[in-house]
Amino acid sequence: MAMIEVKDLVKEFVVVRKKTGLSGAVKSLFLPDKAIVRGVDGLSFDIEQGDIVGYIGPNGAGKSTTIKMLTGILHPTEGEIRVCGFSPQKDRKAVVRQLGVVFGQRTQLYWDLRLGETFELLKRIYRIEDKPFKDTMDILNEVLRIQDFIDTPVRQLSLGQRMRGDLAASMIHDPTLLFLDEPTIGLDADAKHAIRQFILTMNRERKMTVVLTTHDLDDVEQLCSRLLVVNRGKLVEDGPLEAIVNKLAPHRLLVIELAEQVILPEHESARIIGKEGLKVWYQFDKSVITAADLIADLSGKLPIRDLSVQEPDIEDAIREVYRTTS
Ligand SMILES: Nc1ncnc2c1ncn2[C@@H]1O[C@H](COP(=O)(O)OP(=O)(O)OP(=O)(O)O)[C@@H](O)[C@H]1O
Ligand SMILES: [Mg+2]
Structure with a gap:
């Protein structure tokens, strides 16, 4: 069974357009002045367990919108999604239990807690036993070196530390599938290296499937066994990096x-x-x-x-x- 199955996925957004050059009275005749934007426009793909897939494309291609639908944050306008066999919209709880999600641009940590307290809280939320919790923390510590700042309040963490904290937090419940939306954005070489090592380790040791959105081609080169390239909401390439490069630049x-x-x-x-x-x-x-x-x-x-x-x-x-x- 594929880990992720996406079929004919569409997401439309209604946007209000400003009209220029018309007086208020004329404008009101045409209200509501709305346009429909297709953020995702008929995507179909499957992702197998244990793959690290790079989901790439230019700004506005529809990457984040896709990830938000796959994780149940947004509802599709049309199409089918199965994640671990479930619908992220209808069986949100079952899907969330299997998922780790990190958006590089936004933290999911609690600003006022120390990082360690955040992990304790997540342990309780997910009802995780002491032994598996400790095992997970040990691995995370080894790769992400979070012990160095575990007692620091989240609001005082540097961007690189915060990102490591976010990645660690996404792993506490031992998910089988990890979505990373630009996890290395704005980070220095050291932090990028730690995060790439983390992704490779989790993939190798826990067979974790990873879907990674990035604009950093070093991420792609070092991590991804397969690339899905999207543009304007459509899939334009699918295959290993080498095959795509050979095809486009022989x-x-x-x-x-x-x-x-x-x-x-x-x-x-x-x-x-x-x-x-x-x-x-x-x-x-x-x-x-x-x-x-x-x-x-x-x-x-x-x-x-x-x-x-x-x-x-x-x-x-x-x-x-x-x-x-x-
Ligand atoms: N809430 C929204 N309302 C209206 N339009 C939206 C909304 N969210 C996304 N869009 C539009 O959908 C399209 C896809 O956006 P999306 O954020 O998925 O792109 P992206 O591939 O993640 O881009 P980036 O590389 O810049 O992060 C864009 O045209 C965007 O303006
Ligand atoms: Mg995005």
Whole structure:
């Protein structure tokens, strides 16, 4: 059974538009001046248990709206959702028990409590026994190092500490599924590293399924086995990062530094796209010729001092997805 099943999901918002250039009397004739915005526009996908899925797309693509529907915060306008076999809207309690949710932009901790007190409170809310609570706290401590600030009131935590606290709080009831909406936003390299380690550890040790929304492509590269790319509320790509990059940016570059100036030979499977002093750039398609074969061919014809193969920029490839679908 899939952990998450989404079919033909739609979310419409009613927005009030301001009319300009009309007098109040004329305006009232046209009231109510409302427009419908489709935040999510016919999404279908399944997510299997144990996957770490990156849910990515440009601003306004519909990512947060999707997560809010999957977690039962918003009701879909149309479509079907099953999370752990339940409807997040109809069986909210059953679903919430299985879920951890963290919105990077907003804390779910209690401002006036110390972090440790917050965890104690959650332990009571979820009726968790001492032993599993301690086991969970031990793992969390190891990865997130929360012991260092467990007695600090939440309002005094730094952003990175607060984020670690939020992640820890989302794990107290040992969920099987974790939704993270921009968990690394605004954090320094150290905190990002801790959070990525945390995600990988929970996935490995507890088989936790993770759905991660992020604009940070290092998150994507280091964590996600699969990407769902959305734009304007629609799914535009689905697959492993490497496959998406290969599809959108099939070209590689072979950069050769010559030992001396020579007449450059053409190659049937590679194109010279640049030359500067003793440096030459050959562009080739990985599916047509391997880097090893190209190097072998050229090394017989050219005095090569040094060479390197450049992989495409992931960021460029992802930007390409947005560009071609907008
Ligand atoms: N409560 C709301 N009322 C009206 N429109 C909304 C509401 N929430 C979201 N939208 C609209 O739905 C679309 C999707 O928004 P959403 O917040 O899901 O985007 P996102 O992919 O999370 O973007 P970001 O990367 O900026 O967080 C946007 O056009 C947004 O303006
Ligand atoms: Mg968002």
